[in-house]
Amino acid sequence: MNADKRYQIFSRLQEQNPNPETELEYSSPFELLIAVLLSAQATDVSVNKATRKLFPVANTPEAILALGVDGVKAHIKTIGLFNTKAENTIKTCRILIEQHNSEVPQTREALEQLPGVGRKTANVVLNTAFGQPAMAVDTHIFRVANRTRIAPGKTVLEVEKKLMRFVPKPFLLDAHHWLILHGRYVCTARKPRCGACIIEDLCEFKEKTDY
Numbered sequence: 001m002n003a004d005k006r007y008q009i010f011s012r013l014q015e016q017n018p019n020p021e022t023e024l025e026y027s028s029p030f031e032l033l034i035a036v037l038l039s040a041q042a043t044d045v046s047v048n049k050a051t052r053k054l055f056p057v058a059n060t061p062e063a064i065l066a067l068g069v070d071g072v073k074a075h076i077k078t079i080g081l082f083n084t085k086a087e088n089t090i091k092t093c094r095i096l097i098e099q100h101n102s103e104v105p106q107t108r109e110a111l112e113q114l115p116g117v118g119r120k121t122a123n124v125v126l127n128t129a130f131g132q133p134a135m136a137v138d139t140h141i142f143r144v145a146n147r148t149r150i151a152p153g154k155t156v157l158e159v160e161k162k163l164m165r166f167v168p169k170p171f172l173l174d175a176h177h178w179l180i181l182h183g184r185y186v187c188t189a190r191k192p193r194c195g196a197c198i199i200e201d202l203c204e205f206k207e208k209t210d211y
Contacts, residue, residue: 001149001204003168009150009199010171013178016198020177022128025051029104029129030096031059033114034089036121042079050076061093061102088116106130120156123176133172135163140183141176147187149204 023044026032031051039047054075058064064072072086079085092114096102104125105111111122123136135141137160145151151162167175186193194200194208 003166005202006150006166007168009148009202010168010175010178012198012202013182014171014174017178017181020174020181022124022177024048027055028059029125030061031055032129033092033104033111033117033121033125034064036124037089037092037114037116038076038079038085040085040116040121041081046079050079061096065090065093065097085116091115092117104129106132108134119160123160127173127176131173133164135160135167135176137163138180139189140187141179143189144179144183144187147192147203147205148199 022032024032024035024039025048026035034054035047035051038050054064054072057075058067058071067075069086069090072089073082076082076086076089095114096104100110106126108119108122108126111117111125112119120136120138123134126132127134127136137145137156141163142153142156142159145153145159145163151159151166153159153162163175163179164172171178186197191209191211192205193211194203194205195210197203200208
């Protein structure tokens with residue numbers, strides 16, 4: 001795919017949704033960090049249901065640490081892998097208090113030192129909480145990047161690096177959100193909704209549908 005096509009694609013996505021946002025509910029970088037940590041192999045909807053109960057009770061590292069593992073489990077037990085996630089949440093809060101003055105660090109390296117926080121989670125926090133150009137490649141972005149040929153790659157990291165290189169700079173900050181939403185609601189896994197897609201004529205996917 002050439003640069004002009006990519007520019008047109010992101011221009012249209014921007015026009016359709018000028019101010020894209022994550023569907024996770026949060027009111028601070030710390031709340032976002034915990035929400036993203038909980039979202040691994042879970043839907044944003046299920047995470048929001050849990051954090052609506054958790055955050056009014058505890059939304060600082062100190063308050064969550066005071067709940068203890070069992071206390072966190074009680075609030076997030078509707079989410080998959082809640083046992084491991086509760087333990088990682090408590091460990092993360094302890095590290096934030098002891099090493100970062102209870103603040104969420106603003107570098108990928110420091111974020112990835114937190115239990116349960118991998119590269120994708122770190123990129124979400126850097127991009128969404130701190131406004132840094134970063135590309136958190138999940139299954140939706142991986143699928144859209146490969147189907148459209150915006151940034152084809154065999155691995156998540158390859159797609160991430162290509163997107164950071166190929167997405168035109170004016171769109172880089174919000175590209176992560178546009179691609180996730182496009183994959184979630186239009187370029188869906190089982191059957192893409194090509195007939196309802198605003199970039200269908202620019203997309204290089206060969207097996208387009210009328211749906």
